[in-house]
Amino acid sequence: MLRGKRLVLVGDSMNREQWISLVCLVESSIPQGLKSMDYKLNGSLINFMATEYNATIDFYLSPLLVESNSDDPGNNGVSDRIVRVQAIEKHARHWTDADILVFDSYVWWLLRTKMNVLWGSFQSSDGIYKEIDMIRSYEMALKTWSDWLEIHINRTKTKLFFVSMSPTHQRGEEWGMGTNQNCYSETMPIFKKGYQGSGSNPKMMRAVEAAIDELKTRGLKVQMLNITQLSEYRKEGHPSIYRKQWVPITEDQLSNPTSYADCVHWCLPGVPDTWNELLYAYLLHY
Template sequence: MASPFKDQSHHSLSLAKKLLPYAIYVLLPIAVIRLYLYTPSLPLISTDHLPHSREITISTSSPTPLPHISSSQEKAKETTSSCDYTRGKWVHEKLGPLYNGTTCGTIKEGQNCITHGRTDLGYLYWRWKPSKCQLPRFEPSTFLHLISNKHIAFVGDSMARNQLESLLCLLATASPPNLVYTDGEENKFRRWNFPSHNVNVSVYWSPFLVKGVEKSPNGPNYNKLYLDQVNEKWAADLGGFDMIVLSVGHWFLHPAVYFEGDDVLGCHFCPGLNHTEIEFYDVLRKAVRTTFNTIIERRGNGNGIDVVLTTFSPAHFEGEWDKNGACSKTKPYKEGEKQLEGMDAEMRQLEVEEVEAARANGEKFVGFRLEALDVTKLSLMRPDGHPGPYMNKFPFTDGVPERVQNDCVHWCLPGPIDTWNEILLEVMKKWNQGK
């Protein structure tokens, strides 16, 4: 069988390039990773309601008349016929977020920065302003209207969960959801129902999108990825999704052995194993391509599906993960102060390229729509939006400890990640216009 990878010779040209991600991610202790992944249990509610390489350019012209259209949406008419949400700057705004850490019961504890004692709340008062257009504030009623009687699923790693919980909190300001399903496995598979609009919102833990066996404390210190097969834990339910939001990237930085069928293709950072070293960029590309191809094969038969891939979200470790100050900035980077480059740029680029290729592949199928939610650059500019030491409750109650765990990967809720869902709503409004 022919290898799915491009010429591998380039990976040996720059040892430093390969070692940079290792230094940032691979050395993080397993305990920290597991803390990031743990999600506290929520009370189980009755399941009676459970039904068994191009930057994104989005139209912001006035949508088809919908209920609850706000003045902020009307202002979008002043913009040009299209809006590039990837270019812009963060501007200070007195109007704060729609929700807070005490009014939304679905936030993972480690991202609930307010209730964990973070006092520098200036990070809550910034809005993303695109260079040549306006991004309306999130309209929960409009979002619910657009997905009435539908099922939207967030599939991927912990960034998918982070974005999901942001959306649930935003929507709950207009209509409270009911938790209608949880599998008990650290709440990695959950579903909520919004009775007001008969909307189902689910999360599926699948950090590789493709089939994978995660490393365990008692087993080999590497993951196993089967790059030609999707993870059926989410794909088996694909027929019931009306919209799917994918998020993937960070877990590909960890040591892994790669398979296609029964054949070992190689590995990433696996000293001691007699396998060819393969860069994770090629592996991520293959996994995303397999995912898109599977969705098209299973849903390209006329019943259609809306697909969104949220691009790679950069981390902001500026010191050791267990030292105070690992991500201590309290304001966004100014325009031009921080460049999108290196690993962050390459991860984002390959994801956008795969979206473009899959969109072309799916054009012949009625009802198949695909978009890149290109949030990499705007997220890169928000080093102030992570929990940092406030992944733990009141970490400085007894003074500043010598060592303190920091989360400089995920995002505080509320926080910059709410902007992702504002842009997601604009994608959905564009689709509603038939564009």
């Protein structure tokens, strides 16, 4: 299916996990010497190549879709996050030739109720900064993304997808555990039909759906890859304390594992493999 094609997943660390899952699902069938991995643009672009098929599966880091001061993969934990909601070309020029594009952008927007928005450039001293409601700034970023797609995408060639919200499981009281509990030590899914925790923001989902519907009126098809509800149930699917720690764990944290449990990302193999099964099904029938 990917012979002679380039598939690019664009977005945040959730999309990177989906990319890792996808590469793992295919590379085990490819002999050594007929595959390669390459890190480019200081790690912002990761390239997997299956040489026999001339097939490429890439990940491009663009956690807020548009340009921000958090785009450096080695230094993206800035506390004062700023987005340029009208600027996307810095990122988009690296995936403009893709045959399949899979976007996501969600978790980084959740960290605050308002976003610092910049009109102008980070290099200029005369830019205009304004704090804007998070949902509104998210809609503005989606508008910039939509406009770029309408102008630059080859409609006879490129297949477009947007992955819906990846739920978090930070509050155990929402599934009947204590107020100080999160996904740490959880071993079973949630069985309540239709469960939705506070780690999901329906307004953001509706904003994406509205952007996709609006693109449809312009003759551009974007398929929503809806992974939210099936992932909502999987509170036990996060790495919790069993993940690589980029910053050493303090003694206080070690005494309270829930304090450093990762209930945002996912174990691999795990839930993102199912996301890719859905992507595969859509590609078969696109």
